[in-house]
Amino acid sequence: MDQLAVTKTWLQSHCILVPNDWLQACIDWIHEENHGSGLTQGKLNDMVYEQWLLSDLHELGMSCLPVNLATDVRFNLIGTYALQIDSIVDVSQSYYSQQQKLKGTDNSNINVTAETSIKSWEPKPTRMLMLSLTDGSLEIKGMEYRSITQLNVTTRPGCKILVQGKILCRRGILLLTESSVKVLGGEVDTLIEQNTAENFLQQAVEKSSTNAGKQIKSEF
Amino acid sequence: MVRVLNVAEKNDAAKSLSDIMSRGGYRKREGFSRYNKIYEFDYNILNQNCTMTMTSVSGHLLGLEFIGQYKKWHSCNPVSLFDVPVEKYCPQDFTDIKRTLEREIRGCQTLIIWTDCDREGENIGMEVVQVCTAVKPSVKVYRAHFSEMTPQAVARACRSLTPMDRNISDAVDVRQELDLRIGAAFTRFQTLRLQKIFPEVLADQLISYGSCQFPTLGFVVERYKQVQAFVSEPFWKIRVTHILDDTNVDFSWKRIRLFDHMACQVLYEHCIETPMATVVDVKSKSKSKWRPQPLDTVELEKLASRKLRINAKETMKIAEKLYTQGHISYPRTETNKFTADFDLANLIEQQTQDPNWGGFARGVLEQGPNPRNGNKTDQAHPPIHPTKYSPNLQGDERKLYEFIVRHFLATCSKDAQGMETTVEIDIAEERFTAQGLMIIAKNYLEVYPYEKWNAKVIPVYKKDDRFEPNSIEMNDGETSPPPLLTEADLIALMDKHEIGTDATHADHIETIKGRMYVGVRPDGRFVPGQLGMGLVEGYDAMGYEMSKPYLRAELEADLKQICEGKKNKDVVLRGQVQKYKEVFIQASQQALKIDEALSHYLGEAKVADTSLDMSL
Numbered sequence: 021m022d023q024l025a026v027t028k029t030w031l032q033s034h035c036i037l038v039p040n041d042w043l044q045a046c047i048d049w050i051h052e053e054n055h056g057s058g059l060t061q062g063k064l065n066d067m068v069y070e071q072w073l074l075s076d077l078h079e080l081g082m083s084c085l086p087v088n089l090a091t092d093v094r095f096n097l098i099g100t101y102a103l104q105i106d107s108i109v110d111v112s113q114s115y116y117s118q119q120q121k122l123k124g125t126d127n128s129n130i131n132v133t134a135e136t137s138i139k140s141w142e143p144k145p146t147r148m149l150m151l152s153l154t155d156g157s158l159e160i161k162g163m164e165y166r167s168i169t170q171l172n173v174t175t176r177p178g179c180k181i182l183v184q185g186k187i188l189c190r191r192g193i194l195l196l197t198e199s200s201v202k203v204l205g206g207e208v209d210t211l212i213e214q215n216t217a218e219n220f221l222q223q224a225v226e227k228s229s230t231n232a233g234k235q236i237k238s239e240f
Numbered sequence: 241m242v243r244v245l246n247v248a249e250k251n252d253a254a255k256s257l258s259d260i261m262s263r264g265g266y267r268k269r270e271g272f273s274r275y276n277k278i279y280e281f282d283y284n285i286l287n288q289n290c291t292m293t294m295t296s297v298s299g300h301l302l303g304l305e306f307i308g309q310y311k312k313w314h315s316c317n318p319v320s321l322f323d324v325p326v327e328k329y330c331p332q333d334f335t336d337i338k339r340t341l342e343r344e345i346r347g348c349q350t351l352i353i354w355t356d357c358d359r360e361g362e363n364i365g366m367e368v369v370q371v372c373t374a375v376k377p378s379v380k381v382y383r384a385h386f387s388e389m390t391p392q393a394v395a396r397a398c399r400s401l402t403p404m405d406r407n408i409s410d411a412v413d414v415r416q417e418l419d420l421r422i423g424a425a426f427t428r429f430q431t432l433r434l435q436k437i438f439p440e441v442l443a444d445q446l447i448s449y450g451s452c453q454f455p456t457l458g459f460v461v462e463r464y465k466q467v468q469a470f471v472s473e474p475f476w477k478i479r480v481t482h483i484l485d486d487t488n489v490d491f492s493w494k495r496i497r498l499f500d501h502m503a504c505q506v507l508y509e510h511c512i513e514t515p516m517a518t519v520v521d522v523k524s525k526s527k528s529k530w531r532p533q534p535l536d537t538v539e540l541e542k543l544a545s546r547k548l549r550i551n552a553k554e555t556m557k558i559a560e561k562l563y564t565q566g567h568i569s570y571p572r573t574e575t576n577k578f579t580a581d582f583d584l585a586n587l588i589e590q591q592t593q594d595p596n597w598g599g600f601a602r603g604v605l606e607q608g609p610n611p612r613n614g615n616k617t618d619q620a621h622p623p624i625h626p627t628k629y630s631p632n633l634q635g636d637e638r639k640l641y642e643f644i645v646r647h648f649l650a651t652c653s654k655d656a657q658g659m660e661t662t663v664e665i666d667i668a669e670e671r672f673t674a675q676g677l678m679i680i681a682k683n684y685l686e687v688y689p690y691e692k693w694n695a696k697v698i699p700v701y702k703k704d705d706r707f708e709p710n711s712i713e714m715n716d717g718e719t720s721p722p723p724l725l726t727e728a729d730l731i732a733l734m735d736k737h738e739i740g741t742d743a744t745h746a747d748h749i750e751t752i753k754g755r756m757y758v759g760v761r762p763d764g765r766f767v768p769g770q771l772g773m774g775l776v777e778g779y780d781a782m783g784y785e786m787s788k789p790y791l792r793a794e795l796e797a798d799l800k801q802i803c804e805g806k807k808n809k810d811v812v813l814r815g816q817v818q819k820y821k822e823v824f825i826q827a828s829q830q831a832l833k834i835d836e837a838l839s840h841y842l843g844e845a846k847v848a849d850t851s852l853d854m855s856l
């Protein structure tokens with residue numbers, strides 16, 4: 021078997037799909053960097069994997085997720101999938117208060133009041149991250165349904181993760197827990213530039229306002 | 241017989257003290273000042289029978305001013321006001337009082353100072369000493385220490401006379417001199433400049449500056465801007481209702497709320513797919529609502545402002561009067577704990593006659609008074625408390641006295657006791673809780689109508705109960721900005737940042753209102769005026785945090801150290817003068833920034849007349 025096929029199989033065993041032309045270019049580049057000195061297959065695999073962590077899955081354009089995942093009201097996802105985090109935002113706190121903290125314009129005087137029974141004028145919720153995820157073609161969301169300690173708002177855009185096991189997905193949102201996520205690492209330069217925390221928050225504020233007023237009630 | 245001159249801070253106090261020491265048997269005569277009478281009686285003090293002459297001043301006897309020509313506004317470049325000499329002088333209105341002291345001291349061998357036992361009082365006492373020793377250098381000087389006008393307190397004061405405390409008085413001298421120099425330099429500078437630049441709006445306006453009033457104004461502007469800048473956002477939450485035993489129970493979501501609509505909707509759909517609730521936890525725990533701590537000045541001001549709607553300035557005026565007439569203890573105190581040997585029972589006993597709270601007071605006596613002490617003490621005064629039963633007060637005096645009595649009885653009684661029940665349910669792995677409260681004993685709340693504790697009924701749920709809720713809803717809401725400051729909030733901020741002292745908070749607030757830097761809305765909340773906004777923005781644009789509390793808070797800390805004898809008066813004065821002088825020089829060089837900031841509010845700025853920018 022040629023090197024490309026061996027590497028590709030190795031990647032697939034780690035649930036990572038890449039296009040042939042990208043993989044070939046990657047292998048060629050690695051050889052060039054190493055001036056043709058002999059690389060073991062293991063070493064080559066590692067170096068390709070490193071490149072994959074830093075690549076933008078949108079550009080690789082592969083797809084591994086079932087296509088109806090994003091549209092079905094309810095879907096049970098089973099298996100292991102390598103995905104990229106495009107952006108992360110905490111939806112448990114107001115975006116405005118998070119913007120204030122980022123800019124350093126938050127001010128503890130806001131919590132000073134003569135009413136000693138009031139500790140803070142805003143409630144203290146538990147965090148819930150929402151992740152924008154992609155397999156390279158499909159865009160879905162991941163909800164921090166139960167606390168996931170490996171992730172936080174400063175996780176770099178472009179970071180790769182594996183989602184694994186049996187995961188409930190509703191309306192294109194994966195309900196993630198600590199055990200269903202494995203952080204692989206990596207980042208994407210272009211995403212880091214575009215998707216700064218300031219930008220996410222601003223987008224989140226704008227988008228959120230379009231849903232204002234929506235309510236539902238079910239009686240039993 | 242030895243003759244002793246006694247000087248109190250106000251005529252009321254001189255009268256109350258004389259009344260107590262002579263058991264009502266004093267002789268009264270006139271002094272040079274109509275308002276400051278002279279009371280005479282015999283009294284055994286300093287181990288001998290003495291003829292006591294008791295009179296008073298009316299607060300500070302001397303003022304501080306620049307010497308001669310520098311008093312005039314156009315006499316000099318304002319920057320030199322940081323260096324030109326200052327002197328203490330007796331203002332016209334007080335020369336009569338001074339003459340009385342000078343005449344009376346001649347026949348006396350001893351002088352006892354009975355001014356209020358606080359920083360200002362010590363300084364006022366020192367002014368009296370200065371005037372008296374100028375006439376009679378040989379006079380022996382003593383200081384009486386007391387916190388209330390009661391026979392016991394006065395007798396104790398007479399047994400424990402001390403020398404004057406020079407350190408405390410020095411701290412006041414430093415503060416006065418800095419306030420004069422800083423206030424005059426900035427006030428003259430900005431008034432002269434801005435009157436010319438905005439002649440239509442400000443021609444006749446004094447635009448004062450003070451190193452306390454400015455940070456006070458700064459807090460109002462800061463909050464106002466936080467409210468203005470606030471961006472309201474929608475949020476969503478899930479609520480579960482259940483009707484059990486005819487009671488409507490609301491369960492609220494443990495996630496509180498989410499700011500992403502789809503995230504909330506997904507969880508909502510998850511819940512309604514299998515809308516079966518399981519009770520996972522029922523916790524009952526006893527819960528106390530704490531009785532208040534003994535009253536210090538800041539708490540009195542805040543509570544009177546919030547609960548009685550009497551502003552801080554007015555509160556202190558009334559409290560001062562109640563004190564000098566012997567109804568309450570000294571109202572300027574930082575102490576919020578009673579010492580173990582304090583005779584609470586006797587004070588409570590006196591309140592048992594009252595038709596409204598007498599019964600409660602008897603109850604407290606039976607259980608034994610047990611104040612919920614705080615941990616602050618100024619080592620000089622006890623917490624504010626009633627010193628006698630006074631049923632005949634009227635109006636706001638009555639209101640404030642009643643509040644002080646009720647607060648005192650409340651702090652000496654017991655916490656309110658209740659039982660709080662929390663029921664936690666699980667629906668499709670989302671958690672919701674509902675709470676109920678049963679009040680078991682109201683205790684202090686019986687006597688303290690200024691606080692409420694609302695009982696809430698919750699039916700009995702048992703762990704592992706399963707039920708179908710009556711409804712599950714996804715509701716939307718909207719974040720709202722923080723509230724504008726109330727006077728009580730403003731005092732809390734000043735206290736936190738050590739702007740002024742508990743004795744001066746109310747005055748600084750009055751000043752910024754009087755200058756129209758801030759206004760008070762009908763709901764009691766503070767908004768900055770155009771001038772106030774412009775000034776703060778202008779100075780902030782220079783990059784000095786003059787509207788921020790840091791500069792002034794450093795001075796207050798230095799003053800404390802002078803009082804404790806840890807820092808030297810002259811060193812502090814030199815250092816602070818230099819610091820403010822530098823700020824002043826920088827500020828006047830960047831004065832255009834003030835013009836610019838103000839022009840957003842007051843209309844176009846006239847080009848500055850350069851003759852005003854006296855070269856520095």
Ligand SMILES: [Mg+2]
Pocket residue numbers: 249356360361
């Ligand atoms: Mg006083």
